[in-house]
Amino acid sequence: MTTDESVRTRGTVFDRDGALVADYRLGNRSGRPAALDLRLHRLPAEHAVPAILTALPGWVVSAREDTGAVLLAAGGRLLRHMHQYTRDLGPDLGDVTWAEPGIEVRAAASVASSRLYDTWLAAYPPEHPDGGDDVSPANLEGLYDGRTLGPLLGFSTVALDEGRVVGAVLVNDAELLGPWITEVFRDPDAKYAGLGGRLLRHTLGLALLDGLPSIGLAVTEGNPARAVYERLGFRPGESFMTVVLPGGEHR
Structure with a gap:
């Protein structure tokens, strides 16, 4: 990072x-x-x-x-x-008031990053396109304290069920990219199906209230969440690859 x-x-x-x-x-x-x-x-x-x-x-x-x-x-x-996506923020979002029975939503900054980790890890098993070494406590802390991409924005949200974190949407103020959604995840238990999309839509509404004109994110090839983002009005932009070059003595 x-x-x-x-x-x-x-x-x-x-x-x-x-x-x-x-x-x-x-x-x-x-x-x-x-x-x-x-x-x-x-x-x-x-x-x-x-x-x-x-x-x-x-x-x-x-x-x-x-x-x-x-x-x-x-x-x-x-x-x-x-693949990079952007979403213009405006009245077409409709009513984004949180109304999920039994699920509390808090500002991410009010919930310690360590409380998110178990759910984050469960959401990204090794076979997931975004699973692997990047799913670590240090990298989650880096999103929280701004070292990874930029400061965590105040409308980042965490969803809790009886005090346990079951989902989150983290948004960072990236220096070159602007407001950037760095994480959208939920507990993989079937009873939370759809929670990630609903929490994301609510977060977009908070971003609109905060005065943001648009917001971006990146989704990995093969990640089924891509269909959710497109359904929520995100438009595709450039596509990128991250490649390890041959040679060198790095391990």
């Missing part, structure tokens, strides 16, 4: 002739240096990738889908294939 400092730090890639090939935000993912939001300068991906492989061996690179596909073909390993 990135820190606030690394989000502001930019790196560049040049070819052997000294021509600028790409620039990126410097970060860290899974113990590896990371080139986040890598953007090419004029060259097509097929011509830029050799310089990227030479400059960043073993790095994690997040880039547009077309660039990511070329990195994969050059021996990279896919970590995540994601």
